[in-house]
Amino acid sequence: MSNLLTEHLAKFSEAEWLAAVDEILPCVHDVDKNALQIWFRFFPLELQQYAAKFEDRGELIRGLALQGDFEIAAQIDRSHHFLYGHRYWAKVKCVIEKMAESEPPDALVMTKNGSTRKSAADADGCNPDCGLVDVIKEVGLLAAEKLKVERKLTNAIAAVGLATLNQVGLEAFKAAEGKIIEPTGLMKKSPDTIVAERAKDDSQGFFGFLKTVDKKFSLEFLANNYSGKFPVLNDQQVTHASGLDRSQNWQEKDDRCWEGPIPVECTSASCGTCWVGVLAGEEKLSEVSRREKRAMKVFGYNQPEGEKPFLRLACQVKAYGNVTVAIPSWNGVFGKKVRGNVEDVELEPNTTSAKRLREVVKSAVSGE
């Protein structure tokens, strides 16, 4: 099933979607700024397009060492659970479906560059030249009007909704129920409160100012079907702190969690299992090393430039304060095969179980 809207969205490359996300960021509430950028890294268009060419799913999964739920089609209603705007999903989905089904789309007049309706874009002062931004903002505006909430709260989930439609097609999009995961804990509060609370560090007590290495903080995590927090000491590696949390059987929730709530395998930047999106507190993590940066490229994860980006390998970072992360539902090694941008590598899996990835990592580098 295809129509003007789906055909229009299909014209844009992953780089163009990411450019649209960058452009719309000033019009997104702080609570969802990192979350929006993380979602587009967790569900890369280039990987979905590469996967679509494979009839043999087993061959695809083996070839890219994929683990977990990497296909967005199976998680249309929940892939964005870590966005504040997730609570508006049912309405946003409805707006997108209506827009997709009107011929021509009643809210948009398509030209070869995209929408010509500028009202939504102009009101927030964003550059209206990018057709993709216009469409996103139109969906955000219509949803915000129906929900009677600020548009800054619906723009991120609007962008995610349109990207989801683009990846799964109208038929599958419509078939999803539109059910959300009810917010719990801090996520039940107002967006401003969430931003303020996430920025705070745990109190170190009355004589906290005397503490140095023994300072204790919290790492909050949001995964597809579980969430919570564990303590992390000042300067402690995040996966080490996660591994000490034996409060639940984490592997029952996710096969990849054999030691703590954060999926982990090699602990040496060699397998890509432990990648996370940092929703808040990225400035309270250690800087990216050359090794982590190179490994991210090999795996295919689109880590932004900068010393403290919002996409990290948890086994390579140390925490110096409270941090909130989103855990992706999958991991893989696809940099060379999908993105073709890996030249060489010095990755050495150092655990028995990680050694099965050795061949995949080798072929990711050689491109065989």
Ligand code: FES
């Ligand atoms: S656990 Fe393998 S890269 Fe972090």
